[in-house]
Amino acid sequence: MWLILLPLAALTALTVHTAINAALLRRLGPGEPAEVTERVAVLLPLRNEADRVTPCLEALLAQRKVRHLTIHVLDDGSTDGTAELVRSLAGDKVELIAGAPLPEGWLGKPHACHQLAEAAAEADILSFVDADVILGPHALARAATMLRETGTTLLSPYPKITGTGRLLQPMLQWSWLTFLPLRLMERSARPSLAAAGGQWLVADRAGYARSGGHAAVRTEILEDIALARQIKRTGGRIALADASRHATCHMYSSWRGLTAGYTKSLWASFGSGPAAALVVVLLLFLYVLPAAAAPILAVTGFSRASLVALCAYVLAVTGRAITAYATGGRAWPDALAHPVSVILFGWLTARSFALRRRGALTWRGRSL
Structure with missing residues (x-):
């Protein structure tokens, strides 16, 4: 019986914590913001993004309420005509930079972001945006305003996630809120108490420079979280915000792309293999065991234990649904399959460690 009572007690506490976090979560609000008078630079790194950069770039060009806005685009050795597409779409409205060859000891995205930040030396606020992110017309002004109102050095406004992966994609927001x-x-x-989503980051230029910027996290697969921790180490502050009303991110269009994206980085989310195994086992114990045990206990005559397990499953589903409502996601019927999400997460984590051990991890044509 204790095997079922323990998840019930833990899930009660975790679901309450999720609800509190959801109520306190910062949000980019609706309506038209006041004009931002500081110099804001949008920094867009691209590598073979010709198939999806158009809506991103068009949205950046349509930003409002930012008086001094510059857009800097870096083409990181694309071979699919990305640079030519950017020129045809934006002409001289953006600064298009040809990325330098990748130096030894650097990963691709930190190097691209580093070059972009250097190109925007006059800006007061830096906004790093991925090519799969589409910002609403007031998104940048809202985020810049929140950065200043909260006194933070790095703001991570997390967009609404669309595309393939309804079971897996919301797991990041769920893990934060839970x-x-x-x-x-x-x-x-504490640097260890940090989170960020690299799809869209907004930074105070002075604090970013003081932290060492992306040069300080040049070897990190999860450069977003590493940057947030580095900013904390150098006296800065960070914050998360829900930006689902103002931004969308179409991260993956296929299951193959999703598994490749998760596999390349999940190993870096944990300090070690044993730590990853402990986390996965704990998640399976809390979120999969009750769902599996409830029907088995019911048909074998343990009705009270079955009811306890069912209550634990309902709490797990409730936590996932709260996250969806708080971050613009889809609650039903996706939340009902949360145990399946946890199983898939565990499988991808194991796959990530296995491929890393074999030296077989790659991303966008580069070995990791």
């Missing part, structure tokens, strides 16, 4: 005390994270100086 396990991370968001407001404590903002106040705490």
Whole structure:
């Protein structure tokens, strides 16, 4: 019986924590913002993005309420005509930079972001945006305003995620709201208590420079989280915000692309293989065991234990649904399949470690 009571007690606490975080989560609000008078630079790194950069770039060109806005685009050795497409779409409205060859000891995205930040030396605020992100017309002004109002060095406004992966994609927001005390994270100086989503980051230029910027995280697969931790180490503050009303991100269009994207980086989310195994086992114990046990206990005559297991499953589903409502996601019927999401996450984590051990991890044509 204790094997079922323990998940019930833990899930009660975690679901309450999720609800509190959802209520306290910062959000880019609706309506028209006040004009931003500081110099804002949008930094867009591209590598073979011809198939999806058009809506991103058009949205950037349509930004409003930012008086001094510059857009800097870096083509990182694309072979699919990305640079030519950018020129045809934007002409002289953006600065198009030819990326330098990747130096030894650097990963591709940190190097691209580093070059972009150097190109925007006069900006007061830096906004790093991925090619799969589409910003609403007031998104940038809202985010820049929140950055200043909260006094943070790095703001991570997380967009609404679309595309393939309804079972897996919401797991990141769910993990933040379930396990991370968001407001404590903002106040705490501990680098280990940090989170960020690299799809869209907004940074105070001075604090970014003080931290060493992307040069300080040049070897990191998860450069977004590494940058957030580095900013904390150098006296800065970070914050997360829901931006689902103002931004969307179409991360993956196929299951193959999704598995490749998760596999390349999941190993870096944990300190070690044993730590990853412990986390996966704990998630399976809390979120899969009750769902599997409830029908088995019911048909074998353990009705009270079955009811306890069912309650634990309902709590797990409730936590996932709260996350969806808080971040612009789809609650039903996706939340009902949360145990399946956890199983898939565990499988991808194991796959990520296995491929890393074999030296077989690659991304966008580059070995990791």
